[in-house]
Amino acid sequence: MKFGGVKMLLETIVTPKKDLTIVTESLTLAEALEILEASNNRCVPILDEDHQLFRGNIYRMHIYRHLASHGDMNLPVTYLLKNATKFIYSDSSYFNLFFSMRDLPYIAVLNEQKEFLGILSHEKMLNAWYDRIGLDNSSYTLTIETNGKQTDLTAITKIVSKVSPILNCLTLNLVPSETKQEVLISLPETVDEETKNKIIYRLERKKFHVTRVDSRLPEPREFEYESKSY
Structure with a gap:
């Protein structure tokens, strides 16, 4: 199976069809349950x-809910079908991906021929996003408040x-x-x-307030005197 386009949709983060529990449209509600x-x-x-x-x-x-209201359980499973239009293609953009699945436990992934490839879950998407922004390879993350000017980011x-x-x-x-x-x-x-502090100093000097500093570096340990008997 190959996934083109957006690099986020890799085979490693899309759960393929063969590993999923699925139901077919010919089943009844009782069988689906x-x-x-x-x-x-x-x-x-x-x-299908x-x-x-x-x-x-x-x-x-x-x-x-259908069963509790004494509904017919021999109706086809499609009677309670939801999210028919909730899917993405394997080359969808990040923007489309985030907004398509925000209210869903997962999003279906289709290829260019509209064939079902698998699903992308929230957990795997967040893990992929975490990898993309490189937090594992960072030392500090600075949160900086702008002054409301178009040139602030530059x-x-x-x-x-x-x-x-x-x-x-x-x-x-904000x-x-x-x-x-x-x-x-x-x-x-x-x-x-030292370098981090230099950056913060230069930002603050230009009136850009650093509101938070997050670190992935190990906290420095305080020196502990260990007494020994000789």
Whole structure:
């Protein structure tokens, strides 16, 4: 199986179809419930009889509600089908990925021929995002508040890059401010405390307030005097 386009959609983070519990569209609600309970999944994909086309998801909770209201359990599983349009393609953008799956336990992944490849779960997406932003290779992450000017991001990165390479940079909107942002800059693991302090000093001197410093470096240990008898 190959995944093209966005590098995030790699074979290692998409759970392939062969490893999933699925139901086919010809099953009844009663049969689908048996599969859901046996697998202990809250929901599973519904595929066509050839296991190629994604029809949607079936949720155990919805079947329980149907059963509690004395609904007919011999109805086809598609009667309670959900999320029929909730899928991404293997070359989807990061933007599309994040906004497509934010309310779902997982998102279905299709190829260019609209064939079902597998699913991408929240957990695996977050792990991939964590790897992408390089936190494991960083020393410090600085949270810097902008002053609400369009040139702030350029100025901040210029100040930092004069002292150290920038591992990654992320901007977040500050609520309720409509203009100010927070800029998160991660520094490579080669940056020591002295260099970090130099960067903070230069930022503060230019009126960019560093509101938080997160470190992945081990905390310095205090020297402990060990008494010995001779």
